[in-house]
Amino acid sequence: xLLSLAPTPVxxxxxxxxxxxxxxxxLGLRVGDTMRLASSPDSAxxxxxxxxxxxxxxxxxxxxxxxxxxxxxxxxxAALLGAPDRIDRAGxxxxxxxxxxxxxxxxxxxxxxxxxxxxxEIAAESSQTFAVVSRFHRAIAxxxxxxxxxxxxxxxxxxxxxxxxxxxxxxxxxVRRRTIFGALLLEAAAIAIVGALLGIAIAWAAGALxxxxxxxxxxxxxxxxxxxxxxxxxxxxxxxxxxxxxxALAALRLVRTRPAVLWGRG
Amino acid sequence: MSDGIRAPVxxxxxxxKSYHLAEQTVQALRGVSLSxxxxxxxxxxxxxxxxxxxxxxxxxxxxxxxxxxVSVLGTELGQLSDRELTHLRLTRLGFVFQRFHLLPVLTAxxxxxxxxxxxxxxxxxxxxxxxxxxxxVGLADRAAHRATQLSGGEMxxxxxxxxxxxxxxxxxxxxxxxxxxxxxxxxxLALFRRLNAxxxxxxxxxxxxxxxxxxxxxVPMLDGMITCS
Numbered sequence: 001x002l003l004s005l006a007p008t009p010v011x012x013x014x015x016x017x018x019x020x021x022x023x024x025x026x027l028g029l030r031v032g033d034t035m036r037l038a039s040s041p042d043s044a045x046x047x048x049x050x051x052x053x054x055x056x057x058x059x060x061x062x063x064x065x066x067x068x069x070x071x072x073x074x075x076x077x078a079a080l081l082g083a084p085d086r087i088d089r090a091g092x093x094x095x096x097x098x099x100x101x102x103x104x105x106x107x108x109x110x111x112x113x114x115x116x117x118x119x120x121e122i123a124a125e126s127s128q129t130f131a132v133v134s135r136f137h138r139a140i141a142x143x144x145x146x147x148x149x150x151x152x153x154x155x156x157x158x159x160x161x162x163x164x165x166x167x168x169x170x171x172x173x174x175v176r177r178r179t180i181f182g183a184l185l186l187e188a189a190a191i192a193i194v195g196a197l198l199g200i201a202i203a204w205a206a207g208a209l210x211x212x213x214x215x216x217x218x219x220x221x222x223x224x225x226x227x228x229x230x231x232x233x234x235x236x237x238x239x240x241x242x243x244x245x246x247x248a249l250a251a252l253r254l255v256r257t258r259p260a261v262l263w264g265r266g
Numbered sequence: 267m268s269d270g271i272r273a274p275v276x277x278x279x280x281x282x283k284s285y286h287l288a289e290q291t292v293q294a295l296r297g298v299s300l301s302x303x304x305x306x307x308x309x310x311x312x313x314x315x316x317x318x319x320x321x322x323x324x325x326x327x328x329x330x331x332x333x334x335x336v337s338v339l340g341t342e343l344g345q346l347s348d349r350e351l352t353h354l355r356l357t358r359l360g361f362v363f364q365r366f367h368l369l370p371v372l373t374a375x376x377x378x379x380x381x382x383x384x385x386x387x388x389x390x391x392x393x394x395x396x397x398x399x400x401x402x403v404g405l406a407d408r409a410a411h412r413a414t415q416l417s418g419g420e421m422x423x424x425x426x427x428x429x430x431x432x433x434x435x436x437x438x439x440x441x442x443x444x445x446x447x448x449x450x451x452x453x454x455l456a457l458f459r460r461l462n463a464x465x466x467x468x469x470x471x472x473x474x475x476x477x478x479x480x481x482x483x484x485v486p487m488l489d490g491m492i493t494c495s
Binding site: 165166169171172173174175176177179258259260263 | 323326328329349352353354355356357359360361363367369380381384385428429432
């Protein structure tokens, strides 16, 4: 449907229309203003009064469509389109406790020429793109985690390698293998936790910047990047497991070596 | 044990050590024997590569000889498990290294406490002993300083205090003045002299003629053998 918009001051009582805030801001409309709506640029259209300005629900699927919307009563829409017996879509509000599936089935049985579906089903259909993107994100995350684990192991081996002489001296003065192993493990855990917290801080800052940019770009309140407590917990736990695991492998290699070899002899 | 005959605290017999480098076998020690009596101050001297440090490592149970035996206070080191050997090094031997090797994240006091903590000494006691040792080496006012905040001479004195922490029977030092300038080297000489006067048994590997001159016995080495003692 094509609508042409033309604000016009008129005194008579007009049918009301609710205008999406972005559209109202773009046209400089306020509640009480009158506007002319038409189904095509060459038709005269009808006059409506702006009854409300509303914020649409945050819908990522609607972002790229760049649609600006307004809402009116169904008879007014039918009259405007000159097709009183035709609508493309209609939403049905159900009383609390009524099953959407049962209601949709009953509506579908009552007549032909349309299809009723629960909103969950429609949302799932329209979110297919996001599901595919989400799978890509998961794949990238898995690759990143594997690469990070290898990198972490290399870093831990290098860090431990730097401690060869210190470890040798500790063994010379009578410090047990398990004490050295425990100390290296503690250090690995501390590095992993600090790394995880640093990563979360960077992710939070990057997310905030992403939100700021795209919310401004799309003029929306949709949250594009969200760091939940679950993500933080998962990040810290994963980092701890990988860090301690890599540290344990590196430390084990060190404490199993004879002190004289660690010292560079033998 | 009869009067006048003192059993050695450290006894190395016919020690041999060889290393395999690529296709070659290097004989670092070729049948060295050395006994150290309680309270003795022995300096092992010789050119680089003559086997001094290898001998010290074998005497300290850090490395195992290819042949021969080492006894510390009558216990033959070859008979001990790795755990027993570690415990003996912790409680009976004190080590001082050329490059100090203090743990940089710990304070001077904590570095001295470390061997005592490992030996299970109670916290209050080890703190008191560590303070007394810092006082002994003249660094009472540096207790809270990290190793990295100390000068070379101070680090070496802390290392000596660490070596004394578990009241060892013998102190083994490998080039203890090697990284020190003349003035701080002299301070360490004085400290070793005082330690020996207080009854400590010292075995020192050194290039430093002044340090060797302080010792009661000088053991010269050449090509993996003691030339005369």
